[in-house]
Amino acid sequence: MTQDDIDLIGKNVKDMYGTFMGKVIGTVTDIDGSIQSVGIDCGSQGLQQISYEQLVTQSDVVIFIPKWRLDSQRLIREKQLTLRRLKALIDIVSENDDMKADAEIIHEKYKSKLVTLDETQRHISAKLEARLTELDEQMKSAKMLLFDAKVQYKSNEISDATFEKVKSCTTEVIEHVTHETAEISNVQTRISNLELEVREITSTSNQPQNIQESAVSYLETPGPEQVVQTILPEAPTESVESTTSESVEAGNPSTSIPEPPNTEPEVSVNFPEPPQQVKTETPKEDNNDNDWLARMEAQ
Numbered sequence: 001m002t003q004d005d006i007d008l009i010g011k012n013v014k015d016m017y018g019t020f021m022g023k024v025i026g027t028v029t030d031i032d033g034s035i036q037s038v039g040i041d042c043g044s045q046g047l048q049q050i051s052y053e054q055l056v057t058q059s060d061v062v063i064f065i066p067k068w069r070l071d072s073q074r075l076i077r078e079k080q081l082t083l084r085r086l087k088a089l090i091d092i093v094s095e096n097d098d099m100k101a102d103a104e105i106i107h108e109k110y111k112s113k114l115v116t117l118d119e120t121q122r123h124i125s126a127k128l129e130a131r132l133t134e135l136d137e138q139m140k141s142a143k144m145l146l147f148d149a150k151v152q153y154k155s156n157e158i159s160d161a162t163f164e165k166v167k168s169c170t171t172e173v174i175e176h177v178t179h180e181t182a183e184i185s186n187v188q189t190r191i192s193n194l195e196l197e198v199r200e201i202t203s204t205s206n207q208p209q210n211i212q213e214s215a216v217s218y219l220e221t222p223g224p225e226q227v228v229q230t231i232l233p234e235a236p237t238e239s240v241e242s243t244t245s246e247s248v249e250a251g252n253p254s255t256s257i258p259e260p261p262n263t264e265p266e267v268s269v270n271f272p273e274p275p276q277q278v279k280t281e282t283p284k285e286d287n288n289d290n291d292w293l294a295r296m297e298a299q
Helices: 003-008 067-095 097-154 160-205 207-220 224-229 238-249 284-298
Strands: 012-015 020-029 035-041 047-051 055-057 061-064
Touching: 003 055, 020 047, 067 097, 067 160, 097 160
Parallel strands: 012 061
Antiparallel strands: 012 020, 020 035, 035 047, 055 061
């Protein structure tokens, strides 16, 4: 048994908010002598094996740290470090574009790390929500005990000293629950802020590629505007004729559409008229002369 084991055994265990949990009665060590877990007698809850990393040894007491707190702190620390390295990597590539190919391998490594951390974050968030539910039940129980003691005190069932003792103990429990609830809310806020930073830096690192892909897709796939532009408009028929006739009737020469000039020269063809029978009218005196000559020739 090591000196650390001797210092632990027999000490009272409290949580980080001051609530008494039990007493250390032994330890479990590895082959190299390091402590793996600590056995704590928790009274009615029985003997519990607590991981040694969740305990902080002080001079007169051992402080128990909740598992959710250790996991969330580790998650926040690793995510902050990964984000800082990603930002530094982006700055290096922006300053020297020739190192883009070399930085791509490390960039994928950090992105894979973020995916793993996201999975861990989901498990931790579920634990935090479950712990908040437990704390809410504890708060309700403590308030119910305090209210019941007040009723007993008003009905003269308990003395002033008893009521003050119950009031002091329940108030202490309520304060512990309030502090732990506030700390969990603070951790949830920090995790949410880190998630926003991850989305921002991820979108920033993928922005040039997204722009290039969108440009290529725009060139390859014709949009509605491009389809419309490739279709030539048809010549207007009725609407143009009605508009022209209206403008001509109104006497507006600026809106009248002139007729197109004839490209072929005009050829005038004079067709011969059919011959007509001409009747010559001979005067009456000439007829008499003709008759006289005819008689003379006959003689």
